Amino acid sequence: MNIPSLNVSILRLSLIAAACLFPREAVSVSKGGYIFVILHQQHPRHSAASQQLADDIAHQSKQLSLECHIYKMEEEWPNIASWTYYPIIERIYQLHGGNDSWTVIVEEWSQVKLEILQQVLMKYKSSEPLFLGNAVHDATETIIHHFDLVDEKEPFLFPDSRSGLVLSSALIESLAKKWSDKSLRPKVDFTIDAQYEFARFIESDGVVLSHHDCFCLEDRPDCAVVFSPDQLCDAVFATDDIHFAVKTCSQFHRERLPVLKETWLKQASNYALYSDVNDPSIGTVSLGIPNTERGHCAKTMAIIQHAVKITSMLWLAIVDDDTLLSVPRLKSLLSCYNPQDLIAIGERYGFHALGPYGYDYITGGGGMILSRALVENLAEPGVCDCPTNDTPDDMFLGVCLKRLSVPVIHSETFHQGRPVDYPAQLLSPELPVSFHKFWMVNPLEVYEEWLEDSHVSRHHEEL
Structure with a gap:
């Protein structure tokens, strides 16, 4: 049976973290540094979108003289279920643990306005546990979220991951240590709604999502990360x-x-x-x-x-x-x-x-x-x-x-x-x-x- 091989660029295991303003082999991020993680599907079309986003972030960081690392997860660490977010925590802490930085997780169809994001994050301390994003919540109990009870007065907030989410270095460190203890990991067989389940894991560490309007589904002048859905393609079939x-x-x-x-x-x-x-x-x-x-x-x-x-x-x-x-x-x-x-x-x-x-x-x-x-x-x-x-x-x-x-x-x-x-x-x-x-x-x-x-x-x- 002849099975066509997947695109080589998707399966290669070499390091493709793009380091801005310092050598690629350097892994430290100084105070105010940024770590961008781009999640994308394992397909050439999605990989191309991820590369375009990475190039754009790198260009902006150079113009603003900001230090950053950019990781395209499905190319650097394929086949580890990075879409569940937990492997991201492990690997970012392994590479950047102890550094004063911000980890920004985006999807391939995102648009990042780095200058606005910098202005927003300057108001916070990455040395404190912080979880930022575009908050949504359930209106009622649903099977998708394991029928978790919904408190109408204080609903549980989880991020709309399409418009990005941000974790401070302090939170990354705390979550990584918690995840390293297998007895503290979520005891579920199925991953159904990764963004919700990840937010529940963070909540178990004593941190809840903070909503910020700069994470957007539709573009505005004050948006730092915008969800930009992929455009329709030209192929025609009946x-x-x-x-x-x-x-x-x-x-x-x-x-x-x-x-x-x-x-x-x-x-x-x-x-x-x-x-x-x-x-x-x-x-x-x-x-x-x-x-x-x-x-x-x-x-x-x-x-x-x-x-x-x-x-x-x-x-x-x-x-x-x-x-x-x-x-x-x-x-x-x-x-x-x-x-x-x-x-x-x-x-x-x-x-x-x-x-x-x-x-x-x-x-x-x-x-x-x-x-x-x-x-x-x-x-x-x-x-x-x-x-x-x-x-x-x-x-x-x-x-x-x-x-x-x-x-x-x-x-x-x-x-x-x-x-x-x-x-x-x-x-x-x-x-x-x-x-x-x-x-x-x-x-x-x-x-x-x-x-x-x-x-x-x-x-x-x-x-």
């Missing part, structure tokens, strides 16, 4: 090139499938309703896999085996029968990627992500998007054979991706939960691609408000 595979079962044929047909399936010209039974009256087809109460690994792999035979398919979108999505927005997103590359896109979760046997995976409810090349590899005999029919399909697919050395490309536009499960700010300015679950919501109203373009644009103007 809706027919995406095969939408809806996983369903006879129990939900009458309850859920009419909702899909009334909403997004109207725009999906190439789809199939994969069930445990053939039902011509509603259009379901069976691949001979009996239904299971949970897991559905055998059904998903049967879909992959079937879809690879569709010669016109460039992308495979596997979704649940209670998933709502926007076909046009998914097309826009996929136009930025080559279906002949090994690509897996969706909302990333982690299972023991920081351990030697852990892995990332695409949570199935938000939709699992696989490129033609990846489907062909997964369909090869022995590559991804389910242990049991009811093995969790999304998690086992993550195991298979790790075997193939295929990283998950995370997109904030896919959602395992309902709109009510997220702070409203996190659902803008990027338009969502998907939501999951019909529980205690009207799915027709959710689609109309959040995923149907004529209504979403108005809704976001009102936020």
Whole structure:
């Protein structure tokens, strides 16, 4: 089996920390120094954006005569789940522990205005434990955050990481020492919402997030870090090139499938309703896999085996029968990627992500998007054979991706939960691609408000 290798620049292990105004081999940062950590996906397009941001920060620091180090995490330390933030703490403390500095964590689609950031941080002392960012909070208990209780009077604040977050050197040191004691680490198997869970870890160290308006989603003159979503790409392909595979079962044929047909399936010209039974009256087809109460690994792999035979398919979108999505927005997103590359896109979760046997995976409810090349590899005999029919399909697919050395490309536009499960700010300015679950919501109203373009644009103007 021939598996195309990932871009060499993504896998190289050499040090790429860019040191400004002092030699690369120097690791100390004097008083007032800055350590920038850029998080990005393991893909050439995202790596290029990360490099552009690094170059811009280095240019600004030279103009302002500021000392800095710039780390692109996925290139310098790949495959360590840096997206969970904990490895960042370890490595920054190893390199810069004891120095008086600020660690600024940004994503590849950020814009940094270093002079404004310097003016903001001059008002604080990095020798004191400090956690700065754009604060958001839950309005109600949600499964995404383990049903943590919400205090309406004093809600727990966590950062919208898209607009950056800052940690003082004192906090870095304290967190690194806490993390080094395995008995004090969070005792959870799954990483679901990294920014929230990291803020909870910091809270356990006695520090809470301080909100500052300089961390922005939309540009203003006083912004120090601005989230600048990636622009749409030029590649054009037909809706027919995406095969939408809806996983369903006879129990939900009458309850859920009419909702899909009334909403997004109207725009999906190439789809199939994969069930445990053939039902011509509603259009379901069976691949001979009996239904299971949970897991559905055998059904998903049967879909992959079937879809690879569709010669016109460039992308495979596997979704649940209670998933709502926007076909046009998914097309826009996929136009930025080559279906002949090994690509897996969706909302990333982690299972023991920081351990030697852990892995990332695409949570199935938000939709699992696989490129033609990846489907062909997964369909090869022995590559991804389910242990049991009811093995969790999304998690086992993550195991298979790790075997193939295929990283998950995370997109904030896919959602395992309902709109009510997220702070409203996190659902803008990027338009969502998907939501999951019909529980205690009207799915027709959710689609109309959040995923149907004529209504979403108005809704976001009102936020």
